[in-house]
Each structure stands twice: as structure tokens, then as C-alpha cells.
Amino acid sequence: MSTAIRIHDLGKRYFLGGAVPGREYRTLRDTLVRPWTWFRREPRPVLWALRHIDLEVPAGQVLGLIGRNGAGKSTLLKILSRVTEPTEGYAELYGRVGSLLEVGTGFHPELTGRENIYLNGAILGMRRAEIARKFDAIVAFAGVEKFIDTPVKFYSSGMYLRLAFAVAAHLEPEILLVDEVLAVGDAEFQRKSLGKMGEVAASGRTVIFVSHNMSAILHLTQRAVVLDRGRVVFDGPTADAVDFYLAAGIRRSGERVWTADEVPPAAAPFRPHALRVRDPKGRVTDTFAATHDITVEWEYSLAEPIRGLRVGIYLLTMRGEYVFTSFDTDDPAAYERWSERPAGHYVSRARIPGRLLNEGRYVLAVNASTFGHRTYFHEENALSFLVDATGAVGFQWPERRLGVIRPLLAWDIERVAERPRPSPPERS
Amino acid sequence: MNDTPAPTHIIRPPRGWGIPDLRELWRYRELLYFLTWRNIKVRYKQTVLGVAWAVLQPFVTMVVFSIFFGRLxxxxxxxxxxxxxxxxxxxxxxxxxxxxxxAxxxxxxxxxxxxxxxxxRLAIPLAAIFSALVDFAIAFGVLAGLMLWYGVRPTPQIWTLPLFLLLALVVTVGASLWAAALNVLYRDVGYIVPYIVNLLFFVTPVVYSSNLVPARWRLVYSLNPMAGVVNGFRWALLGTPTGPDAGMALSVxxxxxxxxSGLVFFRYMERYFADRV
Structure with a gap:
């Protein structure tokens, strides 16, 4: 089989000098008033976002790329899509490269859907004739036929994302780089996008697919690479890679503590301290009986007041399916009460009732954000815990129950007659 | 079957000096076209007068200048x-x-x-410049009207006009590449550029004739390439006395x-754009 991508000893170094909050870029003054810095290279703290990456992807393979935030997945895709350049090593690409690093790049709110399709297509590297040929398919895929001549600023956010994804999905490169686009839109559209991805994969094109969604990775790829702090730590069949990643990446202590260097500067003024799960006796533990309430406790501080802050958790299965999302200001009363959260040290607690979850391991992801405005902090796989079947609903039958949750529903059994009623006669 | 075809593209760390890949820019000419078109379209969206602004601005400026500099x-x-x-x-x-x-x-x-x-990356500043060129073309139509109105006949050297337009493009592209690339690292540039434009206006013969400049200063004056552009335009269109001379050569x-230097600098800075912008 021929090779589509060959990567040799690839590395990307970043200097951390400019990353001080509030001083993101150098001003001319900084340079002018310190002329000695013109020629002398001060030793600056460096970060190797990627180092010593060796990888060969045969043509037609769909490769999954997994790893925690900051593991270097996005940096690798950015280098392969030529957005940024490597510091050392090289990568050879055999074929036209298309990337879905973020959908909607270059969309302009004042332009109509039609105009944006042409503009975005050109930015992604499509020829005008090619876009014209695919135009109807793109519009149909996005389901925006009626609004195609309306400026996209009047679109709902769902329509906007659908149109953006549709343009990108109709790019037909030999090598496709995909970063987490399936998190876009509603469930129906996600299913459609996943289907489109599967179609691309089946059509014999080479795909590198980055996702935190393990079930999508398992579904779409045959081989996966696990990255950790810029290095390849596992490379093999997807199922094994997912197991490796989940086993390595998950803390089993019932507690996740964030040290100062683990929190990106961009999170400020939000600063997470710890996430814990406690049993009804208040003990921090990894394992819960199915009957036990689970108290999720997130400790954090705010250096400045934040208006509209919501702090929440996502509960996921080990395979990456979402069980639920919950925020501490979901309740309208709490939403009113905490419309502006003053600076200070906080603990937000949530209780997951007993007899809700099925047996098995669950993963907590955390998020602190203001709606539609800014995400301060987000971490997938922050913590995991195990629900033990002891005392679970239906425990009288020692069998594996299907389903993510295992609730005790309020069943009612009514004996409506002494003897069975005759069934109604069949209609002729 | 050949087992090792040549790679379509090799990604390596950037090194050395050079100018941007102009052949690649040519392959992306449709993108350049769409970006230019977007700039124009967006600029006049939700405006009542629309493209008339391209005419109105220089026209009103001309009227004001005529009153204050011409009459008074x-x-x-x-x-x-x-x-x-x-x-x-x-x-x-x-x-x-x-x-x-x-740009x-x-x-x-x-x-x-x-x-x-x-x-x-070159497509971005170029699209900004080309969209200004469209405004220029529209405003040029008004000049034709003015010449008819005042009965000014085109000169025999009118054919040189495209050359001076080319010179204007050379100056603009060069200066814009410097400014755009520097702006990525130093946001100060955003404040300096309008200031430079204001200063240059006074050393460019827009409201006055360059004949006002004493002969011994002419050459120094021509260090501003826009002086050459403006003199050339007037010479080609209206037949003013300051035609191609040593000063013009210096401007060119x-x-x-x-x-x-703008192209070389832009190519050198290009590697930092994605990480530093």
C-alpha cells in the first residue's frame, strides 16, 4: 500500500515568554527601550508542544488521534495543514490536504449564505467551478434552502454551524484532517455529520481524526495514536489505544487537584482547585454502591467577579457518550441569586442520586463558562468513579443490564380482573 | 507502478531569506478574487449611498480643497x-x-x-489593496467628467498613465507588506500607520504643485515615492511641467x-503569523 503521510522526527517549540496574561504581544516600546535584546537571545522558557514524532499513514487509512488537552493533537494537525511551521523534522504529504480544523472560517455575517459558501469554499482551497458543482448538495446537506440569500447574521446558531460544516464536508481532498467538528449542532445533525465522515472514510481517502469522543473514534478508525505531552505514547489498533488512553489518563483516586501550572493563563480570573466525589458519609472515594448518593464537589476561586458564570459537570460513560450536563445555576432561583459571582473562594456541590446510574465506570468533565460568551475552563476526563452493582435496581437478577442509567421507576401493578379477559376478535 | 512517487508537499522548518511563493499565489488567484470581492461587498453593505461613497469622498475633499487652498x-x-x-x-x-x-x-x-x-498569506493584504483599487477606478470616472467640464484635453503622454498606476501599486504593496507583517508582532503599527499617512500627505504634492519646492531640495523631496506617483499622474493626465526627471527616477x-524589502520581510515574518497574531 502506498503512503499518504510520512512524518519524521517532527517537533514544534513554543517560547513561553509572551504568554504572561495582559502582555500577550510585545509592544514596539518593549523592543525600542531595551535595544540590547535586539541581538542577545535571552534564555526563554520553552515548551515542546510536539517532539520526536515519527508516523507513517498508508493511503486510505483512517487514523484516530487521542490525548488529553495540551497533548499536542491540535498542534500536529496545524503543522500538517500548514497553518504553522515545525521547528524540526519534516512531514511528507502525498496528495491534496483539506482540513476541518474549525468550521466557518472566514464566514462573514453581512454576506448571504450563498456568498459565504463561495467565499468559504475558496478559503478552504476549492475552485469556483468545483463549488458551483457542489453548491446544491451543500445547501441540501445544511438544510438552509429557504435562507440561502439571507445574510448569515440572521441565521440561528444551529443553521450557521450546519452551513459551515456542510461546505467543509464537501471538500474532497485526498488527505483530510478533522478536529472535533462532530461536536457541532443538534443530535440529528451530528448523526448526519458522523455519517458523512464514515462516507469519506469508506471512499478510500486518508483521514486523521481528532476527538475526545471515544465512541466516534472507535466507530470511525481502525488505528489510533495516543499523544501525551507532545510524544507518541501508543500506536496501534483503535480498541487497544482507547483502552490504553482511558487506563492511563484517568485518575482513580476520587479526587482531581489542579496545580498552578496545569491551569492555562487564559482561564483567569477563574482558577480551579479540586474536583472530588464523596459518598454519603463524606468520604472521598473512587467506588460507590449503586444505592449511594454521589456528591460531586468542585472547589475553585475567582480573582475577579464574573457576571453570568456557570460552573458545571458533564457525566460521560467510558466510551465517551454523554449521560447528562448540569450547571450550578440551572435552577432559576440560583440563576437569579448568582447573576454576578463576586471574587472569592467557592465550592459548588451537586448530588447525583443513588439508584440512577448503571454499574460501571463513569467520567466527569468540568466546565466553567458564561453562556455564548466565554469558556474560562474546560477539562475532559477530569475524574472518574466506579458504580458498584451492590444493591442496584434489579439486583435480584444477577445479569448485566443494558442502558446507561438504571433508575427505579415508579411501577404500578394492578390486578383489574379475577380472570383473563378474552382478547378482542380479529378484524375481518 | 512506482513505489515512491514524489510527495505533493514537504513540510519543513522554515529557514533563510527569500520572497513569498508567487506561483502558489497565482494558483490561489480565485481566493484573492473572492477576498477582494468580500471586502468591497462588506464595506458598502447597510450603507444608503453604497458605492457612491467611493466617489463622494474624494469629490467632497476636492471641493473643500478648492475653496481653501484654491480660492482663499x-x-x-x-x-x-x-x-x-x-x-x-x-x-x-x-x-x-x-x-x-x-492592508x-x-x-x-x-x-x-x-x-x-x-x-x-500574501492574499490578505493584496485583497485589501485591490479592493481600494476598485474605489480608485470608480473615482477615476469622475475625473473624466471633470476634464470634460473644464475642457481639459488629454495629453499626448496619456498612455503612460498605467505605468504611474503601476508605480502607485508598487509603493502601496511594498509599504503595506511592511505594515501588515509588523502589525502582527507590534500592535503599535495600527496607530503609527494613520500618522505616517498624515505626515506623508504634506510632503506629497497633492494640494500644491511640486514647483513650490526649491530646486535644490527637489531630489530630497523625491525620496517620498508618492511624490513621483502624484507628479506622474498630473503629467500624464494634465500635462503639468514636472514630468519624468531625475527626481522621478529616484522615486521609482x-x-x-x-x-x-517588503516581500522579503513579509516572507520572513510569515512563519510567526499563526502563532503570534
Whole structure:
């Protein structure tokens, strides 16, 4: 089989000098008033976002790329899509490269859907004739036929994302780089996008697919690479890679503590301290009986007041399916009460009732954000815990129950007659 | 079957000096077209007058200049009606000022594109300049009208006009590449550019004739390549006395240096755009 991508000893170094909050870029003054810095290279703290990456992807393979935030997945895709350049090593690409690093790049709110399709297509590297040929398919895929001549600023956010994804999905490169686009839109559209991805994969094109969604990775790829702090730590069949990643990446202590260097500067003024799960006796533990309430406790501080802050958790299965999302200001009363959260040290607690979850391991992801405005902090796989079947609903039958949750529903059994009623006669 | 075909592309760490890959830019010409078209379209969306702004701005400026510099200050205008004298100078000047301003900011305002997709980066400032060129073309139509109105006949050397337009482009592209690339690292540039434009206006013969400049200072004066552009425009269109001379040659030379160094500098800075913008 021929090779589509060959990567040799690839590395990307970043200097951390400019990353001080509030001083993101150098001003001319900084340079002018310190002329000695013109020629002398001060030793600056460096970060190797990627180092010593060796990888060969045969043509037609769909490769999954997994790893925690900051593991270097996005940096690798950015280098392969030529957005940024490597510091050392090289990568050879055999074929036209298309990337879905973020959908909607270059969309302009004042332009109509039609105009944006042409503009975005050109930015992604499509020829005008090619876009014209695919135009109807793109519009149909996005389901925006009626609004195609309306400026996209009047679109709902769902329509906007659908149109953006549709343009990108109709790019037909030999090598496709995909970063987490399936998190876009509603469930129906996600299913459609996943289907489109599967179609691309089946059509014999080479795909590198980055996702935190393990079930999508398992579904779409045959081989996966696990990255950790810029290095390849596992490379093999997807199922094994997912197991490796989940086993390595998950803390089993019932507690996740964030040290100062683990929190990106961009999170400020939000600063997470710890996430814990406690049993009804208040003990921090990894394992819960199915009957036990689970108290999720997130400790954090705010250096400045934040208006509209919501702090929440996502509960996921080990395979990456979402069980639920919950925020501490979901309740309208709490939403009113905490419309502006003053600076200070906080603990937000949530209780997951007993007899809700099925047996098995669950993963907590955390998020602190203001709606539609800014995400301060987000971490997938922050913590995991195990629900033990002891005392679970239906425990009288020692069998594996299907389903993510295992609730005790309020069943009612009514004996409506002494003897069975005759069934109604069949209609002729 | 050949087992090892040549790779379509090899990604390596950037090294050395050079100019941007112009053949690649040519392959992306449709992107350049769409970006230019977007700039024009977006600029006049939700405006009542629309493209009429491209005419209105230089026209009103010309009227104001005619009143203050022509009538009140009695500025000599090489024996031409002052309005037409001023307008012929304003045309290339306005193009330069607009394009330089917009192109200088263009990379920073295109941040999302720079950090997400690959395309020849040169397309961004060029699209800003080309969209200003469209305004120039529209405003040029008005000049034709003015010439008819004042009965000014085109000169025999009118054919040289495209050459001076080319010179204006060379200056504008060169200066814009410097500003746009520097702006990625130093946001100060965003404040400096309008200031430079204001200062250059006074050392460019837009409201006055370059004959006002004492002969021994002419050469120094021509170090500003826009002086050459404006003089050339008037000479080609209206037949003013300051035609191609040593000063003009110096302007051309400076313009070429600005363009060449701009291309090299832009190529050198390109590697930092995605990470630093």
C-alpha cells in the first residue's frame, strides 16, 4: 500500500515568554527601550508542544488521534495543514490536504449564505467551478434552502454551524484532517455529520481524526495514536489505544487537584482547585454502591467577579457518550441569586442520586463558562468513579443490564380482573 | 507502478531569506478574487449611498480643497483650474492612503483565518489593496467628467498613465507588506500607520504643485515615492511641467526598494503569523 503521510522526527517549540496574561504581544516600546535584546537571545522558557514524532499513514487509512488537552493533537494537525511551521523534522504529504480544523472560517455575517459558501469554499482551497458543482448538495446537506440569500447574521446558531460544516464536508481532498467538528449542532445533525465522515472514510481517502469522543473514534478508525505531552505514547489498533488512553489518563483516586501550572493563563480570573466525589458519609472515594448518593464537589476561586458564570459537570460513560450536563445555576432561583459571582473562594456541590446510574465506570468533565460568551475552563476526563452493582435496581437478577442509567421507576401493578379477559376478535 | 512517487508537499522548518511563493499565489488567484470581492461587498453593505461613497469622498475633499487652498490661499496650480488639479492628485493619494490603512490592519483582522487554514498569506493584504483599487477606478470616472467640464484635453503622454498606476501599486504593496507583517508582532503599527499617512500627505504634492519646492531640495523631496506617483499622474493626465526627471527616477528606485524589502520581510515574518497574531 502506498503512503499518504510520512512524518519524521517532527517537533514544534513554543517560547513561553509572551504568554504572561495582559502582555500577550510585545509592544514596539518593549523592543525600542531595551535595544540590547535586539541581538542577545535571552534564555526563554520553552515548551515542546510536539517532539520526536515519527508516523507513517498508508493511503486510505483512517487514523484516530487521542490525548488529553495540551497533548499536542491540535498542534500536529496545524503543522500538517500548514497553518504553522515545525521547528524540526519534516512531514511528507502525498496528495491534496483539506482540513476541518474549525468550521466557518472566514464566514462573514453581512454576506448571504450563498456568498459565504463561495467565499468559504475558496478559503478552504476549492475552485469556483468545483463549488458551483457542489453548491446544491451543500445547501441540501445544511438544510438552509429557504435562507440561502439571507445574510448569515440572521441565521440561528444551529443553521450557521450546519452551513459551515456542510461546505467543509464537501471538500474532497485526498488527505483530510478533522478536529472535533462532530461536536457541532443538534443530535440529528451530528448523526448526519458522523455519517458523512464514515462516507469519506469508506471512499478510500486518508483521514486523521481528532476527538475526545471515544465512541466516534472507535466507530470511525481502525488505528489510533495516543499523544501525551507532545510524544507518541501508543500506536496501534483503535480498541487497544482507547483502552490504553482511558487506563492511563484517568485518575482513580476520587479526587482531581489542579496545580498552578496545569491551569492555562487564559482561564483567569477563574482558577480551579479540586474536583472530588464523596459518598454519603463524606468520604472521598473512587467506588460507590449503586444505592449511594454521589456528591460531586468542585472547589475553585475567582480573582475577579464574573457576571453570568456557570460552573458545571458533564457525566460521560467510558466510551465517551454523554449521560447528562448540569450547571450550578440551572435552577432559576440560583440563576437569579448568582447573576454576578463576586471574587472569592467557592465550592459548588451537586448530588447525583443513588439508584440512577448503571454499574460501571463513569467520567466527569468540568466546565466553567458564561453562556455564548466565554469558556474560562474546560477539562475532559477530569475524574472518574466506579458504580458498584451492590444493591442496584434489579439486583435480584444477577445479569448485566443494558442502558446507561438504571433508575427505579415508579411501577404500578394492578390486578383489574379475577380472570383473563378474552382478547378482542380479529378484524375481518 | 512506482513505489515512491514524489510527495505533493514537504513540510519543513522554515529557514533563510527569500520572497513569498508567487506561483502558489497565482494558483490561489480565485481566493484573492473572492477576498477582494468580500471586502468591497462588506464595506458598502447597510450603507444608503453604497458605492457612491467611493466617489463622494474624494469629490467632497476636492471641493473643500478648492475653496481653501484654491480660492482663499490662492495656491498656484500650474495654470490649471484648481479643482481638476487637486482631484488628479487626490486620486492616487486617496488610493494609497486607503489601501495602506486597510492592508496594514488586514492580517490582524483576519486572525481566525490565519490560525485555522493554510493559504498564501500574501492574499490578505493584496485583497485589501485591490479592493481600494476598485474605489480608485470608480473615482477615476469622475475625473473624466471633470476634464470634460473644464475642457481639459488629454495629453499626448496619456498612455503612460498605467505605468504611474503601476508605480502607485508598487509603493502601496511594498509599504503595506511592511505594515501588515509588523502589525502582527507590534500592535503599535495600527496607530503609527494613520500618522505616517498624515505626515506623508504634506510632503506629497497633492494640494500644491511640486514647483513650490526649491530646486535644490527637489531630489530630497523625491525620496517620498508618492511624490513621483502624484507628479506622474498630473503629467500624464494634465500635462503639468514636472514630468519624468531625475527626481522621478529616484522615486521609482525607492518604490522598488520598498517593494523588494517588503516581500522579503513579509516572507520572513510569515512563519510567526499563526502563532503570534
Amino acid at each position: 490661499a490662492k495656491m498656484p496650480s500650474d495654470d490649471l483650474p484648481y479643482p481638476i488639479f487637486a482631484y488628479a492628485g487626490l486620486l492616487p493619494w486617496d488610493f494609497f492612503a486607503k489601501a495602506f490603512n486597510q 496594514g490592519r488586514s492580517l490582524v483582522t483576519s486572525r481566525p483565518m490565519l490560525t485555522k487554514v493554510y493559504f498564501p 528606485l525607492i518604490a522598488l526598494v520598498v517593494l523588494g
